[in-house]
Amino acid sequence: MSQYAVVHEYDYPIDEVWTVLTDPAYVAQWTTTGQGGRPEGFAAIPGTKFRFIGKPTIGWAGIVYCEVIAVDRPRSMHYTWRGDQDSDDVTDVNYLLEETAGGTRVTWTHTGFTGIDGFAMSKLLARVRRKMMTDGIPPVLAAYHASRI
DSSP states (O other): OEEEEEEEEESSOHHHHHHHHHOHHHHHHHTTTTSOOEEESOOSSTTOEEEEEOOOBTTBOSEEEEEEEEEETTTEEEEEEESSTTOSOOEEEEEEEEEETTEEEEEEEEEEEOHHHHHHHHHHHHHHHHHIIIIIHHHHHHHHHHHHO
């Protein structure tokens, strides 16, 4: 089974990082960085079914089907990830937020990939997530923080 984890630290309080990671208005701003999809119907509420709409490619319609499983505000969120609505291949995404001396550490894990296709997908998605976390989230966090001052 394949998986990936991406860890990044932000110089902002945990509640601000949580808001940017889970408020639909902010999520839409950083998920498209790195060729990720835009969220549709997302809410950080257990039981919420939502989709990420991305660019279709050969063999994939460009839609990821998800369901929020658990939320522990402002520390963690878990949702499922399914690349095809009718597929039995379901993977799990988890966000873990931890307060640090200088701000917040976010660990994003995506587990449950199977087979050679799953291995390749985990490598591709890890690159996309790194770009989101290093290039997408920081300017959204900065703007959100500035709006609160």
